[in-house]
Amino acid sequence: MSIFVDESTRVVVQGITGRDGSFHTARMIEYGTRVVAGVTPGKGGRVVEGPGGARVPVFDTMNEAVAESGANASAIYVPPPFAASAIMEAAESGVEFVVCITEGVPVLDMTRAYAFVADHGARLLGPNCPGVISPGKATVGIISGDIVTPGPVGVVSRSGTLTYEAVGQLTGAGIGQTTCVGIGGDPIIGTTFIDCLKAFAEDGETRAVVMIGEIGGTDEQEAAEYAGRSLDLPVVGFIAGQTAPPGRRMGHAGAIISGSSGTAEEKIRAFRENGIGVARRPIDIVHLTREALR
């Protein structure tokens, strides 16, 4: 099994004619993802050609794209000024799952988009995230199929390349994954660690979860408490930013220690107190996951 996306997911790409949108549309199709439509306002009627003779019809609006293609998920690659609007358009069109890859979305825009998406009952992943991949089934976003392999481990992370690092090491050690989810590095995000833990718990095949957090906020602490209280799966944790100075934004908009809150120590303590094994080095993620699967 897997969470959020699989071989039945029908994806519409918002911003499909842009540089990133067209590039990753091809990569998604190459991996076997069913990309059924694209949207770029003003470019409706065009066709984007993909690998293996794929032809993806382009529409002006999400409503048209969903009505014509039966898409149930969207992947957003539009520039920051238009990203929140694209998220809300997707939610309104009736797709169940919206993945926003865009980095640099204004946070106040996101506060409105978040409330709008919640009202429409859609699930948002991101923004500022690498998306989600279910190995052997589908990738929605920008995670490369080269570094994953099917198996029993769920991976959830706030970071992009650090996720690749961890997943690449798991794959290299012969430990496969059910689904790898990047939830994004922004302060306001749709899907949280807890949402992913719950989904992995309901997925029949996930036998352990790797949770990769970083400084800033309290999402990891809340997820740790949830895991300690009501999760039946073993969890392996890693926190980036132990050497980060307070008050400085470390690349990600959300990666900042505010006052004494959001430190790596605080998160690591919450992990330990709730029975989550903490990897001190990325390479230890592999060792701890192997133990967790025993």
Added chain:
Amino acid sequence: MNLHEFQARELFRDAGMPVPRGRVAITPGEAGAIAADMGGAAVVKAQVHSGGRGKAGGVKLAGTPEEAEAHARAILGMTIRGLTVHKVLLVPVENIASERYVGILVDRAVQAPLFMVSREGGVDIEEVAATNPSAINRLRVDPRFGLLPHQAYRLGSALFDAPSLARQCATVLSQLYQVFMKNGASLCEVNPLIATAAGEVKAIDAKVTIEENELFRRPALESLRDLDAEPNAETHARAAGLSFVKLDGNVGCCVNGAGLAMATMDLVKYYGGDPANFLDIGGSSSPDKVVAALEIITADPNVQVILFNIFGGITRCDDVARGIVEATRRADIRAPILIRLTGTNEAEARDILAAEGFSAFTSMDDVVRAAVERAAA
């Protein structure tokens, strides 16, 4: 992006908030003259991006222009939490009857703007939150509707008993919300908001942080950035589209992706080294960005070794390799460069590097250990 108090006060005044007019001085003489204009007495306040200015001796009451000049002489050039004071703000002395705290921020837990207000004003709000959390009132604002009038009045009444003060406070809170939204802030804070003996509510301090992601559509705010308050390297990095934070160690780090960059710094520390910086070259990195990154890293005299950790995805390893080669051709880089790269176009990258006599690691653990050893040697 942090604003100085004098800049934040202007944003507050533009929104109609009751903020007494202040003036900025950069020399003691100017400070004395301003105090004389104000009638002699003034409060002299260090303008620096740091809390705890009062405790550090950066806020002083002057009874005469001569005192104002003397205070300014003491404050200008002083260091508060590592930051040098280049400017002082002079403001009128107020007759304070009571002090309150009001603030609004983007709260990650409620995924919306959140007001925090407290009767415990004029003190460190983090301390209040830690020691007496029930003294803080919170209100989540639905960003689609804004701060509703009855909500503003409810918060005002929580802060002041007298109806006149509660009403004035409610108005201030609505204005503060306007400043927050209009300027794309992640934090707006007044500490303290005071009631004077004459029954007037006034904001006598101002703190505003602008969300970096909001700046592209507010170019006027970019001009408020204080370049003196950050190391030159961080200014250069921003211009080159790099995310950079200067640290005190000697292992220069160049990584793609913020999470991996932090994990790399942590691993340097784990193996007994000290990172010289956080540096994320970003996703679609061109050779030019890598050249700029190397210039910034090598400008730090503490750097003994340069560590590249690249996990190629959108970032192409061959782009990074070309950037390294280009940078070493342009300048004589003394520090050894240790490179780890894997992922997209790895084979081409290795060929490019090999032609210039570089070799590259495949494992993050190995390259970090090697870099720490070289830095210690």
